[in-house]
Amino acid sequence: MNTKIIKIDENNIDTSLIDEGANIIKSGGIVAFPTETVYGLGANGLDEEAVKNIYKAKGRPSDNPLILHISTIEQLYPLVDEIPDLAYTCMEKFWPGPLTIIFKKSEIIPNIITAGLDTVAIRMPDHPIASMLISKAKVPIAAPSANLSGKPSPTKGSHVVEDMMGKIEMIIDGGGTGVGLESTVLDLSTETPTILRPGGITLEDLRKVIHNVVQDRSITNKEEVPKSPGQKYRHYAPNAEMILYTGDVEKIIKKINSDAKYLMDEGKNVGIMATEETKDSYTVGKILVSGSREKSETIAHNLFDILRKFDEYNVDIILAEGIGFDNIGMAIMNRMVKAASGKVIKL
Numbered sequence: 001m002n003t004k005i006i007k008i009d010e011n012n013i014d015t016s017l018i019d020e021g022a023n024i025i026k027s028g029g030i031v032a033f034p035t036e037t038v039y040g041l042g043a044n045g046l047d048e049e050a051v052k053n054i055y056k057a058k059g060r061p062s063d064n065p066l067i068l069h070i071s072t073i074e075q076l077y078p079l080v081d082e083i084p085d086l087a088y089t090c091m092e093k094f095w096p097g098p099l100t101i102i103f104k105k106s107e108i109i110p111n112i113i114t115a116g117l118d119t120v121a122i123r124m125p126d127h128p129i130a131s132m133l134i135s136k137a138k139v140p141i142a143a144p145s146a147n148l149s150g151k152p153s154p155t156k157g158s159h160v161v162e163d164m165m166g167k168i169e170m171i172i173d174g175g176g177t178g179v180g181l182e183s184t185v186l187d188l189s190t191e192t193p194t195i196l197r198p199g200g201i202t203l204e205d206l207r208k209v210i211h212n213v214v215q216d217r218s219i220t221n222k223e224e225v226p227k228s229p230g231q232k233y234r235h236y237a238p239n240a241e242m243i244l245y246t247g248d249v250e251k252i253i254k255k256i257n258s259d260a261k262y263l264m265d266e267g268k269n270v271g272i273m274a275t276e277e278t279k280d281s282y283t284v285g286k287i288l289v290s291g292s293r294e295k296s297e298t299i300a301h302n303l304f305d306i307l308r309k310f311d312e313y314n315v316d317i318i319l320a321e322g323i324g325f326d327n328i329g330m331a332i333m334n335r336m337v338k339a340a341s342g343k344v345i346k347l
């Protein structure tokens with residue numbers, strides 16, 4: 001397939017280009033587009049055949065359901081069976097934005113979207129290109145992250161080109177995404193409001209409006225089976241092996257330095273994922289800075305790009321500094337633990 005790549009400046013949108021993308025979606029094709037979290041791989045969410053092709057392009061297991069993206073609250077009503085009061089509160093506070101809400105689904109949702117569940121995930125992205133594409137397509141857009149299944153999610157147009165060239169009709173390159181990690185998935189379809197995937201809206205943010213919100217136990221305990229199908233897969237993974245170091249920063253630096261030297265003596269090409277504050281403490285290996293410990297949003301913003309960069313440098317192993325679990329740190333560490341396939345050294 002010939003993939004058309006178009007560049008759009010989010011501050012000066014050429015609406016005729018968005019029309020072109022919307023027409024592809026209306027006629028059953030796939031368009032990758034930027035959101036404020038990561039790039040999405042979008043198709044008409046009510047067209048079963050089109051949605052099948054999303055799974056095919058990503059190589060995604062069919063038991064992993066998709067999020068429907070909308071641009072107005074009116075679009076929500078036909079998609080869900082009931083809207084709890086709490087959902088109204090959350091939508092008012094966090095939409096448009098990086099919060100996906102799980103509702104009881106209505107009859108019109110194809111089974112392929114929900115992987116047979118009786119609930120549906122819905123989100124209203126906060127990005128001018130995404131909003132305009134949805135409103136011009138006039139349908140809810142089903143969109144998983146626009147990476148090949150298992151790879152880090154795309155946060156730049158070039159990442160999407162890497163993974164999706166020749167597999168979809170169009171890629172809209174709107175530059176870098178903002179948050180850099182996927183949306184928070186919040187289940188409001190059951191009695192206890194539960195975070196199924198930590199993301200751009202933090203537990204601390206949600207607690208301000210939902211006092212009894214909890215996190216699915218699998219987020220902090222890897223022995224538990226996740227409630228969200230997507231959380232059980234290895235994810236966000238670079239080609240290289242990765243080891244994550246958590247705990248006291250001074251101890252982390254010391255241990256990474258000694259492990260790096262040992263691995264290099266063994267002939268390994270070693271990558272080190274450092275932070276602004278610690279980068280000068282490393283003397284060997286390919287050192288990349290994920291961001292600042294003082295401003296963990298910068299780490300969220302850069303993480304997936306850095307993971308892809310290590311692969312470009314062809315490192316054999318990545319030794320990565322972990323950070324604290326507070327605020328956006330919870331989502332960052334969730335992605336890092338998965339990228340490391342659970343290989344975590346606690347110091």
Ligand code: TXA
Nearest residue numbers: 037039040065066119120121144145182183228229230
């Ligand atoms: O930020 C985001 O959410 C991005 C952008 C493109 O919007 N999208 C995204 O989609 O991350 P995806 O497909 O990569 O991740 C969706 C997650 C998966 O873990 C999936 O299992 C979960 O949401 N999910 C979808 N529907 C669900 C449902 N009905 N119940 C529980 N989990 C669900």
Ligand code: MG
Nearest residue numbers: 144145153182
């Ligand atoms: Mg994904």
